[in-house]
Amino acid sequence: MRYIIIGTGAVGGAIGGRLAQAGHEVVLVARGKQFAALSEGGLRLRVPEGELTYRLPVVDTPGALGTLRGDDVLVLAVKTQDAEATLETWGPVAVEGGGTAAERLPVLCAQNGVESRRLALRRFRHVYGVCVWLPSTFVEPGVVSAAGSPLTGMLHLGRHPHGTDDTARRIAADLETARFEAPVVADVARWQYAKLLGNLANALEAVSGPLASDESRALYARVRAEGEAVLDAAGIAWASEEEQAALRGDKITLVPLDGAPRGGGSSWQSLTRGTGTIEADYLNGEIVLLGRVHGVPTPLNELLQRLANAFARERRAAGSMPVAELTRLADDAVAFVQET
Structure with a gap:
C-alpha cells in the first residue's frame, strides 16, 4: 500500500x-x-x-x-x-x-x-x-x-x-x-466523540494559553460539562476518560524535545503560524450545533468559538487573553443566557 x-x-x-x-x-x-x-x-x-x-x-x-x-x-x-x-x-x-x-x-x-x-x-x-x-x-x-x-x-x-x-x-x-x-x-465514532470533548479545550488554549492554572482548568471543566450535557441530550455515546486512560496506560509518555517546545494543541498552533483560520467551528461549534438542535444552551462553547475565530481572523497572538478576562466573559455569557 x-x-x-x-x-x-x-x-x-x-x-x-x-x-x-x-x-x-x-x-x-x-x-x-x-x-x-x-x-x-x-x-x-x-x-x-x-x-x-x-x-x-x-x-x-x-x-x-x-x-x-x-x-x-x-x-x-x-x-x-x-x-x-x-x-x-x-x-x-x-x-x-x-x-x-x-x-x-x-x-x-x-x-x-x-x-x-x-x-x-x-x-x-x-x-x-x-x-x-x-x-x-x-x-x-x-x-x-x-x-x-x-x-x-x-x-x-x-x-x-x-x-x-x-x-x-x-x-x-x-x-x-x-x-x-x-x-x-x-464504533470509531464513540472514540471520536470522546476526543471531541477533550478538543473543546483547544480554543481555550488558543485564546488564553495552556491549561496551566487552576482557573483555566476550572473553566475547561465547565466547557466540557456543557459538551457532555449536549451529547447526552443527543443520545450520543462516548468513551469515558477512565476507558481511555486504561487503554493508553503508559504507552505514550511525552518526552521533552530539544528545540521543540509544546505551547498548545492544534488550534494554538494555527494561531502561532498565522494561518488566518482555525478549527473552532468543528470543535466547539459542533457542540453549539447539537445544542441548538436538541435545545441545550451552550454559552461557553459559543463564546470560545466566536473568540477563536476572531483571534484567527485578526491574527492575534496565541494565548494573549488573560484567563481572568476569559473567565469574566464566560460568566457574563452564562448570565445572559439565564436572563433571557
Whole structure:
C-alpha cells in the first residue's frame, strides 16, 4: 500500500514520517511554505530518538502525482475547514485500471472533530474515521515534532458510518509497524466523540494559553460539562476518560524535545503560524450545533468559538487573553443566557 498524506502538519507529518521510517511508501501533499520546505529540505521529524529527515516525494496538487494506484490510501490530515475543498479536488482523480479515487480508494479522515467523515461520505464510497491521539506540533515549515514514547500515538480506526473490514486491518497493521497502536473498532465514532470533548479545550488554549492554572482548568471543566450535557441530550455515546486512560496506560509518555517546545494543541498552533483560520467551528461549534438542535444552551462553547475565530481572523497572538478576562466573559455569557 502507498500512503498519500494530504496535509503534512502535526498529524500528517508525524504519520507520514513514521510510516516512511518503517519502510512504507509515502507521498506527501502540501502547499505554500510547507510545500517549499519539504521539497527543498525534506521532512524533519523531531522525535525522542532525535531529529530524522525524510526526503519523500512531495506534490502540491493531484495533477503533479498523475494517475493514482489501486493500492493507494488517502490520508486526509488537513484541518476540517479545508476538508471540503480537498475532497472535491481528490475525488475525481483517475485510478489505474479505471474509476476514480472517490469510487475505489479508501480515505482515512485523520482529523479532530466528527464532521469531515460526513463530508467525505458525500463523495467517497470507502470512508474510514480515525480517532487521533497523537501529541505533535507543527509551527515551523518542514519541521514536525512528535514527543510520544515508546509509541508515537494511538489511532483508532473503523469504517464510517460503522463497521470494520480487511482494508482497515491492513492499514492498522502498517501503522503498528510505525510506532502507533491502531485498534480497529466498529464504533470509531464513540472514540471520536470522546476526543471531541477533550478538543473543546483547544480554543481555550488558543485564546488564553495552556491549561496551566487552576482557573483555566476550572473553566475547561465547565466547557466540557456543557459538551457532555449536549451529547447526552443527543443520545450520543462516548468513551469515558477512565476507558481511555486504561487503554493508553503508559504507552505514550511525552518526552521533552530539544528545540521543540509544546505551547498548545492544534488550534494554538494555527494561531502561532498565522494561518488566518482555525478549527473552532468543528470543535466547539459542533457542540453549539447539537445544542441548538436538541435545545441545550451552550454559552461557553459559543463564546470560545466566536473568540477563536476572531483571534484567527485578526491574527492575534496565541494565548494573549488573560484567563481572568476569559473567565469574566464566560460568566457574563452564562448570565445572559439565564436572563433571557
